[in-house]
Amino acid sequence: LQRYPKDKFQVIFCVESALDPGIQxxxxxxxxxKDTVDVQLLIDEDYDSNHSGPNPKINNLTKGFKNAKFDxxxxxxxxxxxSPGTLLRSVCAL
Numbered sequence: 001l002q003r004y005p006k007d008k009f010q011v012i013f014c015v016e017s018a019l020d021p022g023i024q025x026x027x028x029x030x031x032x033x034k035d036t037v038d039v040q041l042l043i044d045e046d047y048d049s050n051h052s053g054p055n056p057k058i059n060n061l062t063k064g065f066k067n068a069k070f071d072x073x074x075x076x077x078x079x080x081x082x083s084p085g086t087l088l089r090s091v092c093a094l
Contacts, residue, residue, distance in 0.1 A: 001033065002087040009087065010038035012064040016056065018043050022078060042067060 002009065011033070013026045023041070030039050042063040052062045065073060072091060076082060 001037065001084065002082075003084045004087045004091070006037055008070070010040070010069055012067055013039075013041045014044075014060050014064045015041070016044050016060050018045070038069070040067070 013022075013029075015023060015026070020043075023043075026041050030041060033039050044060060044063060052059050061075060064075075072094070074087065074090065
């Protein structure tokens with residue numbers, strides 16, 4: 001987890017389909033951190049109302065942007081690993 005005030009960030013997982021194989025891992029992470037961090041899973045269940053254009057990746061991320069509680073949005077793909085201090089250093093650099 002990140003070394004950053006827990007009430008100052010949220011984690012939003014965005015997947016395109018309820019059949020996404022990553023959901024099992026996401027559910028495990030939500031169960032592990034739900035009492036520590038604001039964490040949620042968003043699934044694109046209604047493509048027509050969430051459609052932002054022809055790019056499926058952007059359509060998937062749009063859900064996260066719409067549900068973000070804070071001004072800074074940090075997009076990290078599932079194949080990216082960040083060390084615990086990365087969020088703090090990133091915000092300080094702004």
